[in-house]
Amino acid sequence: MSAPVIVENFLQALYTGLVVGCIYGLMCVGLALIFSVMRVINFAQGEFLMLGMYAALFVFAQAGVGAMFGPGFGAVVASLLAGVVVFAIGALLYDVLLRPITGLSVAGTEGEGHYPQLTLTLGLSLVLANAGLILFGSTPQTIRTPLSATAWELAVTGDITLFLNKARTVACIVTLVVAFAVAMFINRSRHGKILRAAADNAEAATYMGIAVTRAYRLAFALGAGISAIAGGLVATYYPFQPYVGLEFIIVMYAGVVLGGMGSVMGAFWGGVTIGLVQQLSTLVLPQQLQNATIFVVFLLIILLRPQGLFGRNVERV
């Protein structure tokens, strides 16, 4: 292969990696939010993603959002609305299923509190994925818009042209906006600070009059909704079916662990890194091993550097 081709492939992979990485980053933010506030490992996060995809599809096609706002913008609006829908679902699920096994009595206990949560969310994952199969059928879907299959051409030099897939690029931009909004919420808003306080020290938060259960519910619902928005965006360029959650859950966990479990924005950068690793690995490895690469990276991080690369190093009491 000639030099320009190699460079072109590399740049293309780099671009795709960054774009896809940002979307992964948003997914990871949802998961990290739930973990950092509630210390719950949510095995069902992939299913929230999936629900976001189907909700976005429904809103776009059935509810006419696509017709109302046009295909490009409509897909974006549909994703955001999907986030709202899954936010509500998340709040409901928290109240019914998670509240009994999280909350002040369990907050902060190592080991004891973990297994019921892990197991319950595993069960939830099974229920949601398979219920999805029953409700939506197994035919892969996408939110087909003219953007999905077209791309902008960027001529870098005479020999090197990059193809910037429109749907992915738009999705990436929306992701960045949403991620920024989340960061603002967590760092600047009153409820964001309440979430951080509850995450930091649930007992002290109670002494301040903070209803920790309400905070947990907000965190869970928000985490679900954020991942759902990412799902809705992914749906514009990636075919999905009810088991799609499984394909992304490991991406999300790898990103969260890489970013440092407990750091919400670190997870975003972790997701970006995973995206880059995935796309760049296609330069040297066969396509089918893409996912395996992520797993291997995930295992390596967990085994060698569990505290991650990007998290802030403030110790938790």
Add this chain to the structure above:
Amino acid sequence: MSNGYDRENPRLARTLALVALALAVYVGLAWLISDRYYQLIFTLILIWAVVGVAFNLFSGYSGLLSFGHAAFFGLGAYAVALLYIKLGISPWIGVVAAAAVGAIAGVVIGYPTFRLRGHYFALAMLAYPLVLLYLFQWLGYQEESLPMARQNPAAYMQFADTRIYILISAVLLGIAVAINLYIARSRFGLSLLAIKQNEPAAMAAGINPLRWKLLAIVLSASITAVAGGIYAVVQLIVTPESVFGVLVSSRALIVTLFGGIGTVAGPVAGALVLIPLGELLHVQLSHIVPGIQGVVLGIAIIAVVLLAPEGILPYVSRKMKRNSPEGGALSLTPEPYVREPAPVAIDGDGAILEVRGVSVRFGGLQALSNVTFDVKRGEILGIIGPNGAGKTTLFNIMNGFIAPSQGSVRFLGQELIGRPAYEICRAGVGRTFQIVRPFAALSVIRNVVVGAFAQQPDEEKAYEDAARALERVGLSSRARLLAGNLTMVELRLMELARALASAPKLLLLDETLAGLGASEVEHMLRAISAIRKQGVSIVIIEHTMHAMVRLADRLVVLDHGEAIATGDPASVVDLPHVVEAYLGKKWAARAEA
């Protein structure tokens, strides 16, 4: 079997006979079935029961939930399938190879992963089978079917009469259950349980957690792999999804959780209920409602976690026990210490423990600075000091849980710093813990024998040591009582006995008297004095001061990490800087005036 205290052991033979009978009945019933599909269900129930039992062997006893047992199942399945398909090796030999592959996988996966705590462990275990799934897909083993053996099919584990597979699986289950039953009562099982209850306490009792966890996962993985191999033979087709997929690990988990984790019968019961349910739903409804099996499994998991977290069987048996009269807590009639233990002469002179210049920092805080003192042979030394003075930190250093930044701790001339807690225990330093978490469902003597195993690998002798330890604290009459029925002071005495069972020369007691009433405190004091009379040196942290001034020969006072006074109790409590440390400058000043 001559072990008089271990009344449960003669039951082992009886239980095994019962299990064999139950399996025979099961196989007999199954023999009557002519429909192939139902025969298959009967076989699958057994196979998943084996996986559940194997999973339980590891996760139930160690407390480390493995979400990745599918890795072993799949490796076993592929081992048998590929050896037969590619090399023509009979599955009869294949399953032996599967067991070996499983064992090796257990070590390879266990060794790095056991270093991880809590949720990291769970996530890693989840990842392993999924990695293997992608790997096998990529390697091209999308769908491996086991071809028919033309000649002598039986030698290749192929039978026209599919009921034979039920028999094979039943034998496998019988073996798995027997192993489980045996281990549950043995040193292996008790060590795992101790690790599950409280890993630091187990280490202080001489148990090396890594060693036992590895043994457990190797055994568990091996059996799971064999089950996977049989599965491959029964299904005649192996795909990565069907043997490495999340449903496999979930089935292992839910079958065990449902029936009761940490029990032997649990996984079997779980399999009996859930597998037919899942399979029948799948067959009857999956063309209308695909994925119904997953939904039902998921709901079962959620229901168990929320409603009956210990599992259905334990839940039911607890409900039944509640209706029958309580096997009430016996009131404590103190064993006559009038039968004074024969005093043991102190051997050797010099200090038994020399603490020199111990300092340790945590983050910005100097927890201990330059602490120096001796523990004389045969004495009871009290370590006292206001809240936050560093007493527990000091114990944790003496015990091997923390390493100091400076200083040394020499026990009978050997340096203890740098050695792990279980080695220090075996060297002769015992320790009790403030929060006693007994094995409530096991007898007192079984709780105590865990300590004896540190020095005595032979089970019979260990039980004898445990019995002697119980005698020393006056708890012999409670030996066969279930630990869950003990009163608070009896629990503390049992904890003391557990520490004594490892025949320590130095005993570290951590707030043994906390929360006890006056007469209970008296009882403990007598027990502790009796132990000292038998030649054990004792260091005790206590806040119940009026007891300490009577019990201790000498006191070391810590304040803000420094040893501010040493001496006999009567004089130490009057020293102005000690009074100041506890009660504040103003009080001390007034006292002086």
Add this chain to the structure above:
Amino acid sequence: MLKLDNVCVSYGGLHALQGVSIEVGQGQFVAIVGPNGAGKTTLFRAISGVVPLASGRIEYEGRALSDIPAADRPALGIAHVPEGRQVFRTLTVLENLEMGAQTPAARKAWPETRKRLFDLFPRLEERQAQFAGTLSGGEQQMVAVARGLASLPRVLMLDEPSMGLAPIIADQIFEQVERIHRDQGIAILLVEQRVGEALSACEHGYVLESGRIVLGGNHDALLADPRVKRAYLGA
């Protein structure tokens, strides 16, 4: 104003508090002293509603607290400055104080409250943008006390504010607490190991040992009583 009547609390099989009866009058300074493990922190946790009562009742301004969930008690005017400070380490000093002012009344009054708190603790104003986890022990204690005051409480409960602090710093904190009591008329319920300091500042005191009140009396009576020392040092 705050009354505990025969309160019993159990943890597992352990009786942490047995038959504890205490009264804090309007604007009074009450001290609770006692050796370690006596149950002092459990007492506060019971008042804050974080541990349930096995028996007995807690009354605040005539109302039984048993129906009021823990998160609603600060709104009534009960502030709890916990043992070991328990600041929100990953939040800044200012954010910590803001978290103290979460009740509706406190939120409205926040701008003035903030000024007042910074007057009381100028060091905190200097460090307002720093993460609380990076402050020294004494500064964290200031944050914890200020955070408690931010909710505009009527009774301020302080659990061992001097623990882990060098005596000089502890004295400074103590002076601030006394000043707050004098200037703002807030009732103070103070748990302390440093008996002399606690008893001299208080109007009324109790000695808690092994979960029971063994002595109670006014400040003069307790300071003269040798049984106080015995409760701590056994002799």
